[in-house]
Amino acid sequence: MNRPKRWLAAFLRRQGRLPPRVTGILLASLAGTLAIVLVSGEFKSLFQLVSPSSYEVGSVAARELTVERDVFYTDAEATRLRQEAVEKLVAPIFRINEEIGESKLRQFEEFSRTLKRLVSSGEATDTVFLKLQLSFPGVLQRQELASMRAQPAGLLERARELLTAAYRAGLLRLPDPDSGLLSAGSIELWCWREGRLEKQPALVEDLLTRPRLRAWTLAGLKDFDQEQARLAARLVEAFSAENGFLDLGETLKAKAKAVEQVDPVLAKLSRDQVIIRKGDLVTEEAALQIRALSEYSTSVSISSVAGNALYVLILFAFCPFLLGVLRPALKRGQMLFLAGITLSYLATAAVFYNLLEAPGVLPLAVFLPTSALSMLVALLTSTQIAYVFSLAASLLLLPILGLDLYSFFFALVTGMAAAAVVTRVERRIDLIRAGVGLSLPSCLTLLAAGLLKGDFPRVLPAALGWGIINAFLGSLATLGLLPLFEHLLNAASRFRLIELSDLNAPIMKRMLSQAQGTYSHSISVANLAESACSAMGANALLARVGAYYHDIGKIQQSEYFIENQHTYNKHDDLKPSLSAAVIRAHVKLGIEKARELDLPAEVHDIIAQHHGRGVIKYFYHRALENEEARDIPAEEYSYPGERPRTREAAVVMLADAAEAASRTLRKPTIAKLDKFVWGLIMDKFNSGELGECALSLGDLEIVRRSFAQVLAGYFHSRIEYPKSKEAVR
Numbered sequence: 001m002n003r004p005k006r007w008l009a010a011f012l013r014r015q016g017r018l019p020p021r022v023t024g025i026l027l028a029s030l031a032g033t034l035a036i037v038l039v040s041g042e043f044k045s046l047f048q049l050v051s052p053s054s055y056e057v058g059s060v061a062a063r064e065l066t067v068e069r070d071v072f073y074t075d076a077e078a079t080r081l082r083q084e085a086v087e088k089l090v091a092p093i094f095r096i097n098e099e100i101g102e103s104k105l106r107q108f109e110e111f112s113r114t115l116k117r118l119v120s121s122g123e124a125t126d127t128v129f130l131k132l133q134l135s136f137p138g139v140l141q142r143q144e145l146a147s148m149r150a151q152p153a154g155l156l157e158r159a160r161e162l163l164t165a166a167y168r169a170g171l172l173r174l175p176d177p178d179s180g181l182l183s184a185g186s187i188e189l190w191c192w193r194e195g196r197l198e199k200q201p202a203l204v205e206d207l208l209t210r211p212r213l214r215a216w217t218l219a220g221l222k223d224f225d226q227e228q229a230r231l232a233a234r235l236v237e238a239f240s241a242e243n244g245f246l247d248l249g250e251t252l253k254a255k256a257k258a259v260e261q262v263d264p265v266l267a268k269l270s271r272d273q274v275i276i277r278k279g280d281l282v283t284e285e286a287a288l289q290i291r292a293l294s295e296y297s298t299s300v301s302i303s304s305v306a307g308n309a310l311y312v313l314i315l316f317a318f319c320p321f322l323l324g325v326l327r328p329a330l331k332r333g334q335m336l337f338l339a340g341i342t343l344s345y346l347a348t349a350a351v352f353y354n355l356l357e358a359p360g361v362l363p364l365a366v367f368l369p370t371s372a373l374s375m376l377v378a379l380l381t382s383t384q385i386a387y388v389f390s391l392a393a394s395l396l397l398l399p400i401l402g403l404d405l406y407s408f409f410f411a412l413v414t415g416m417a418a419a420a421v422v423t424r425v426e427r428r429i430d431l432i433r434a435g436v437g438l439s440l441p442s443c444l445t446l447l448a449a450g451l452l453k454g455d456f457p458r459v460l461p462a463a464l465g466w467g468i469i470n471a472f473l474g475s476l477a478t479l480g481l482l483p484l485f486e487h488l489l490n491a492a493s494r495f496r497l498i499e500l501s502d503l504n505a506p507i508m509k510r511m512l513s514q515a516q517g518t519y520s521h522s523i524s525v526a527n528l529a530e531s532a533c534s535a536m537g538a539n540a541l542l543a544r545v546g547a548y549y550h551d552i553g554k555i556q557q558s559e560y561f562i563e564n565q566h567t568y569n570k571h572d573d574l575k576p577s578l579s580a581a582v583i584r585a586h587v588k589l590g591i592e593k594a595r596e597l598d599l600p601a602e603v604h605d606i607i608a609q610h611h612g613r614g615v616i617k618y619f620y621h622r623a624l625e626n627e628e629a630r631d632i633p634a635e636e637y638s639y640p641g642e643r644p645r646t647r648e649a650a651v652v653m654l655a656d657a658a659e660a661a662s663r664t665l666r667k668p669t670i671a672k673l674d675k676f677v678w679g680l681i682m683d684k685f686n687s688g689e690l691g692e693c694a695l696s697l698g699d700l701e702i703v704r705r706s707f708a709q710v711l712a713g714y715f716h717s718r719i720e721y722p723k724s725k726e727a728v729r
Contacts, residue, residue: 025332029339030316036346037308037399055290057283061276065290071269073292078265088183090258091201093250094172096191100243101167108163108239111136112156115148139238144231155228159235162220166236170244172207181251189244213240269293308399315395331601333489334381338389341373345393349400363449365397365407366466371418371438371474372481375431378419379482380491390415406449410442417441418474428479428495435475443467492600497541500599501548507597508548511555517563518554521659522547524714528655532706533648536699543648546606549599550652553590553607557582563660576622580637587611587641602648609649610656611639612689643692650693651703654681658707662714670712677707 055061114135118128129142140148148155170189175181182204189200208216217236221229269275269289276286349368370393378386394411401407421434446467486493502508503523512519526547533540554561561583571579590607599607644650657680662668665676681700684690695703 025335025339026316029342030312032339032343033316033346033396034309034312036343036350037312037396038305039350055276055282055287057287059282061278061280061282064278065275065293067269067273067275067293071293072266073269073289074264075267076288078267079262082265083259083262086258086262087255088180090251090255091184091186091188092175092181093188093190093247093254094170094244095247096170096189097243097245098167098192100241101164104239104241105160105163105167108160108235111139111239112160115156119148140234144234147227148231155224155232156235158221158224159232159239162217162232162236163239165220166208166213166216166240167243169208171213171240171242172209172244173242173246174204174207174209175246181246190247190250210240210242213237267292311399312396315392333601334491337380337485337489338377338385341376342389342393342396345369345373346396346400349397353401362446362466363404363406363410364401365394365404365411365414366446366470368397368411369474369477370394370411371414371442371471372477374415374418375422375434375474375478376481376485378422379478379493379495380485380489383419383423386419387416390419406452410445410449413445414438414442414470414474422478425494427498428482431475431479431482435472438474439468439471442471490598490600492542492545492602494541496600497545500545500603501541503548507552507555507593511552515555515561517565518551518561521563522549522551524659525550525652525655528659528707528710529648529652531710532651532655532703535706536647536651536702538647538651542602542606543651546603546610546648546652547655549590549594549603550607550610550656551586551590552593553586553588555593556589557586561586563663576637579622584639587639602646605642605646606649606652609642609644610653611641612643612653612684613638613641614684614687614689643689645692647694647699650690650695653689654684654703655707657684658711662711668711670708673711674704674708677711678704 055065115132118131121128123131125142125146129140129145132140132145170191172187185205186201186203187207189202191198191200214233214237217233218229221232224232269292275289275293276282280286282290345368349364352367353364370390373393374386374390377389390412394408394415397411398404398408417438418434421437422431425431425434443464444467447464482493482495485491486496508519511522526544529543529547530540532538533543559565574582587608587610591604594604594607644653658677661680662673662676665672668676681704685700690700
């Protein structure tokens with residue numbers, strides 16, 4: 001019981017260690033695969049081969065139509081009525097403009113102060129009235145002013161309170177009743193209060209409008225006598241203004257949203273139901289049902305959907321494990337490429353399965369580009385990843401092609417064989433020869449499928465013909481698509497690396513003319529790196545190309561590097577710090593030059609990582625010789641690059657150091673070279689420069705032996721071979 005728990009916990013931890021980009025691509029691929037598998041599995045039940053145009057209203061039915069499975073369809077008329085009802089029930093939205101109320105209240109306050117001042121002046125009523133008319137014409141009549149002179153304060157205060165309440169509640173301007181906007185019998189009132197938008201429902205019958213304002217005001221003045229109430233209402237009306245208005249835009253949005261959320265009204269056609277008989281006239285109802293039969297069906301098997309989904313989930317559950325093994329060789333672009341071609345492949349299979357009738361003697365997979373995609377994966381990533389792709393793609397074909405084991409078998413064999421036959425191709429034209437080699441397993445697989453079906457010898461011509469056609473078209477498609485994907489992914493494919501290994505390239509010719517020592521050094525480093533990578537099973541071609549280009553940053557200032565100097569050393573006139581800066585700069589310049597040349601990312605990495613973060617010891621020691629600078633941190637004299645993250649980059653770093661340092665050896669022997677190389681390797685190992693790559697101690701031992709053998713070839717004319725044991729004694 002504890003063991004499964006521990007396994008599950010470890011599995012989840014591995015999942016958690018996946019980078020977010022890996023998880024995102026996995027989830028997107030899973031969603032796409034599930035969609036393709038589920039749609040393909042139910043494709044034929046979702047689309048009926050019934051043409052509604054053959055059953056127009058008033059025409060005579062040419063044949064009887066019977067429902068083969070339960071079909072649910074949308075009743076358009078009932079759905080329309082439901083949508084209209086929902087739309088009318090949406091309350092219109094009104095907004096209160098607070099600035100209007102605040103402005104009117106300020107006018108009322110000014111009126112109150114003016115009135116009180118004029119009344120308290122003791123002047124005659126006619127004089128007060130005329131002066132009031134100057135500032136607030138038409139607000140009060142002469143008789144109303146005379147009535148208010150006795151005690152205006154309480155009346156004015158009550159009028160202000162009513163005005164404030166009216167503006168706070170909203171004095172609304174309602175739309176035309178014929179517009180239908182108020183059919184819901186309520187509204188939604190939006191207003192800003194204390195920096196927060198409040199939304200309040202309100203019944204239409206309770207809304208305050210200009211026609212209802214006087215009655216509402218008098219209802220709030222029941223404790224006043226009739227004359228005073230009339231005067232207060234007069235003031236409220238004089239300083240009132242509508243401040244609530246219909247927001248037509250928000251109202252229409254709310255109605256549209258409500259309509260969108262309306263569930264359609266479904267009608268059902270039951271299994272074995274006769275829609276129309278031969279010779280009957282097509283009615284409107286029958287035409288609607290026939291149209292529904294051609295468009296809708298819900299006879300989906302829940303168990304089938306659940307089984308397909310579980311099958312896909314189980315396959316994808318192994319992806320974290322596979323990516324954990326293969327991830328060092330995969331970059332983001334390559335992962336997107338794998339996800340894209342896998343989904344495209346499955347979608348093509350789904351379309352072919354539902355629309356294409358394959359000959360009975362052939363599996364449907366013979367029409368799929370399995371071999372072409374497997375070749376592309378092998379050439380753009382690695383052969384191991386191509387094997388995994390072939391296995392995963394063929395397994396995912398099973399639920400899409402209705403558990404066709406013959407198609408699975410053909411896709412698996414041709415995919416694996418395609419990945420194998422392109423392992424050693426070195427020229428693009430070799431892909432055609434690989435197609436010829438692939439035709440044999442294709443034909444044999446089709447022949448085996450025919451024998452298992454009992455179709456021999458009828459299957460023999462088809463097996464030979466389609467096997468050859470499948471293999472040839474696969475290699476031809478690979479030849480055509482490979483340059484496109486090489487450009488899109490900027491991939492370090494075998495062909496691209498072979499092209500970059502041409503020493504007649506302009507950048508290599510420029511290095512030869514401007515930095516002869518660096519050119520010779522790069523060639524030697526390439527020989528060392530290629531030899532070691534070949535011995536340990538790494539990508540020797542990538543190591544060679546990376547070594548060719550690892551020092552292209554030296555071309556611009558070649559005279560500052562020892563291998564290009566003959567008599568005069570420019571560093572003799574420079575401070576150690578400046579010399580170190582010049583030396584360090586060649587890594588950055590190399591990266592910039594690599595971008596300019598559009599080199600693959602793998603070559604970029606080798607250029608950026610071939611010195612790691614090592615210390616430029618010569619100039620660091622020169623700096624320390626100055627007694628005033630003995631506390632200089634080593635970081636100031638270290639390369640600013642990254643430590644190697646791949647075996648190829650690490651081998652180029654070691655080859656670069658070994659080749660440069662070997663020039664200082666005098667009278668080297670095999671034993672001296674072996675000890676010398678191992679010392680360099682351990683120096684890099686102990687400094688932590690090899691801590692982020694995948695080199696094991698066994699790999700380092702292989703590197704040591706390989707370097708020693710190659711360097712021995714360089715110094716063969718000066719090597720002192722050890723004497724025999726008898727002579728030593």
